[in-house]
Amino acid sequence: MYPPRSKRSVQKKKEKRIRKRRIWIINLVLIAAIGLVGIYYAVGMQEQQTDPVVKETAVNQEPVKEDDAKGGDPLHSPDPNNSEPDHTSDEDSSGSDEQATGNSDDKSDVSTPDAGGSETTGKADSGTKKPAGNATPSSTKENESAEARAAKPSDSAKDVTINFVGDIQFSGKVAELLDKNGYDYPFAKLGSLFKNDDLTIGNLETPVTLGGTDAVDKTYVYKSSPKALASMASAGFDAVNLANNHILDQGVEGLVDTLAYLKEYGIAHTGAGMNENEAYSAAYLERKGMKIALLGFSRVVPKASWKADGNRAGVAEAYDSTGAVKAIQEARQKADLVIVVAHWGEERVSTPNTDQTRLAHEFVDAGADLVVGGHPHVLQGVEYYKGKWIAYSTGNFIFSKSTTEETWKTAVFQANCSADAKCSMKVIPYEAGLGQAIPMLDEANKLLLEQMTQLSPGIRFDTNGVASPS
8 A cells, every 4th residue: 555645745855855965976076076187187287397307209290292392403413523532541441431522612503492391200219318407507707798698598497408419320340340349339438428318419321221222433332230220219319310422322222211210210300301392391309398390401412313302302402502491491480499400511621611601601590590510520610600509510420430530539519408499509529439439538528629619710618518609
């Protein structure tokens, strides 16, 4: 028998109140959970943004523009009579480098390259790097010039530390040495220098391939093992310039293999590609919230067919700077910091020629924040131009050894850059031994820094290697 209607009504109301209470409790629990997740996410993002040891991975590749292909007059081969390479010592009969063709005194007119889209490769291992510390110590002079103070970025955990090194190849006698001592041998005495910075950049002056066909009509032809790139990545290298006069030593096949191996080992590249757009594209990398554009250009090209033109694979050349300037201007619109690596100058000459200084100034005027050069195989000085640093030649780094003693001197050029693209410049002296970079100590270190001051009009290097306008 059913209970009276009044009792059933009371019971239903009670059950309804219980259901409402349960619904409110569930809603409150959900709201609290959402709030906790939001707080956790916000705290995590704040910690990530303030963590000084974070090294972020490269940003995704931006699409290459297909409609920017351009033709024009071909590049004329440089005059082979303009320079003569130094003969190698008996330590390395495979060559100290360079073919006489490709001397930067050549002033041939070329077509105007057109910058395409941007190419980005990232580091496969996205492990963090800790900043190596501020490259610029506090001034000890009360009367330090305003220009010298402007050359020093703020001492901030947000600053990025970038190390640049010179020419690198693992061929010939170097390859024999590495087969004997292991492919980590070239970097064995660097310690954690390249692992503790934010970005390490070198000039890869060799194709990396197991195939390819030797280039004809060249005195020195290089070919390096993929094992070398694995060791470079392990040593801390993040990006390389390919705009030079050896990257096509094994033809287009060698270039294709090189690009594939660089991608495999997570090393970004610039300065060469499968067409003109790719060759002139910047590699974009992100460090500590700063977007960095890296571009590479060569004014040393053995023959016209090496020049990236339209859909033809090759290097980004700068005999005519129009294409390079356009690429820099485009990168300036997209990046917080723009870096140009240039291949230029005369072999074994310690003073920049007029083409180097002209191009360097054009690059800065177009928007470059740092310009770092190579190819002469010896050190050249630095310049502070319109608040931007130019290092004209970083010399050899991992290379064969010639009889010219000046080619045995090298350095790590270290820039420390703030979020507003103000950079300092520091030189860390090294010896470019046969297939290995060796730190310079004591008197040798002191003498090299004094030499760099002599090579750099208007610039002084202190005992720590820090450059400042004098």
